Amino acid sequence: MQSNDADRMSQLLCDLKQANPQLLQSEKLAAIGQLAAGVAHEINNPVGYVFSNLKTLAEYVRDLLCIIDATDQVGSLEELQALKQSLDYDYIRDDAKALIAESEEGIERVKSLITALKDFSHIEEDDFVFVDLHHGLDTTLHLANNELKYKAEVIKEYATLPHVECLPSQVKQVALNLLTNASQAIKNHGVITLRTGHEGERIWFEVSDTGCGIPPEHRDRLFEPFFTTKPIGEGTGLGLALSFSIVQKHGGQIEIDSEVGQGSTFRVWLPIKQPRRVEQEQGQR
Missing domain, CATH: 1.10.287 (Helix Hairpins)
Incomplete structure (x- = not known):
């Protein structure tokens, strides 16, 4: 019995892994559709x-x-x-x-x-490349400007960062998801702050909002596929789940700090160099 359960779990994980590119493409196309009116x-x-x-x-x-x-x-x-x-x-x-x-x-x-x-619509990326993270964040802000400007003042607090090895359009997807969620969390008009920082061999960027905050009972489920607190028809429940998957793929992590009625902060940590590159450089020494 345990063997059968293990086999089923292994098959389920395999199916989810195979479905992830399609889910990513679906969510990205949904985001493009959502932004289309604003871009127009x-x-x-x-x-x-x-x-x-x-x-x-x-x-x-x-x-x-x-x-x-x-x-x-x-x-x-x-x-x-x-x-x-x-x-x-x-x-x-x-x-x-x-x-x-x-x-x-x-x-x-x-x-x-x-x-x-x-740039944002590039679905397939196979090669990690070193990029200027701030350029990618600014591009994403520019794309989402029409949705953000009616809901919040956007403040940028950028630190000095090295170039980061990543899949650029997928990191932009994460930033767009967080910015969109921050905008939707603000009921009337508030502030969204986009910050960056650098610690050791990792960099981070975070999106803070002055929105409604996240109830404690929802925080453990935020990254579950299809979990959403939005009304039916207003969200797929895939944005944060796929953002989590993308960040994991990069060897990073997402941290959440939220207080109901005060707002939320989502911080994304990314390694400056991917682990395989670090191993290659150490092997050449």
């Missing part, structure tokens, strides 16, 4: 004023071409100057520069959002 809004704003600027620039080009064509027709320099004055040439010249600069800024905003979404 963030993109729509700069696209709107770039479109408006192009219409104005088109009118300016028409007037400038009129001035250029007039150089072959006017009888005197005074006539040309009068035409320039009537078309408000000095204003056109200054405003055109401002419109182009503003449009370039808008396009850069759109590009950065698309890049953030593209």
Whole structure:
């Protein structure tokens, strides 16, 4: 009997391990879908004023071409100057520069959002690489900005960190899950603080919120698959479970500090170098 139970448990663990990539992909696609409306809004704003600027620039080009064509027709320099004055040439010249600069800024905003979404949507990653964790956190914040800005002031408290060996998009997934949970824990408007630190051979980042906090009876179940305190239809219950799985895969851990009515802090510890790399470097000495 014990042998059969052990076999069933072994098979269950094997099935869960095989299902994990699909669960990760499902949760990531769900997160992208959740952010889609916010990203669309963030993109729509700069696209709107770039479109408006192009219409104005088109009118300016028409007037400038009129001035250029007039150089072959006017009888005197005074006539040309009068035409320039009537078309408000000095204003056109200054405003055109401002419109182009503003449009370039808008396009850069759109590009950065698309890049953030593209980076986040990488489902399959096989190779651990050294990356700037702060860059990944900033990309995630940028992507989630539309959801966060209406719920909380976001404060960044970054320490000086070495580059960290990780699977970048999966670490961003963890950060996004924690930021989203922090936002949803705040009922009206509060503060979300994103901190980083470095101790020995490990780094950490944490997300603190001034939300409702987590009841003690729920804390031991937070990382269980499909466990959620959200109303039906508002959460899959996979976000924290998959975040826990990702952090474990990296050889790290997640710590929780929460008080009901005061808020919560989730701290993620990650090794600077993966254990296999440390073993390789020690073997070469």
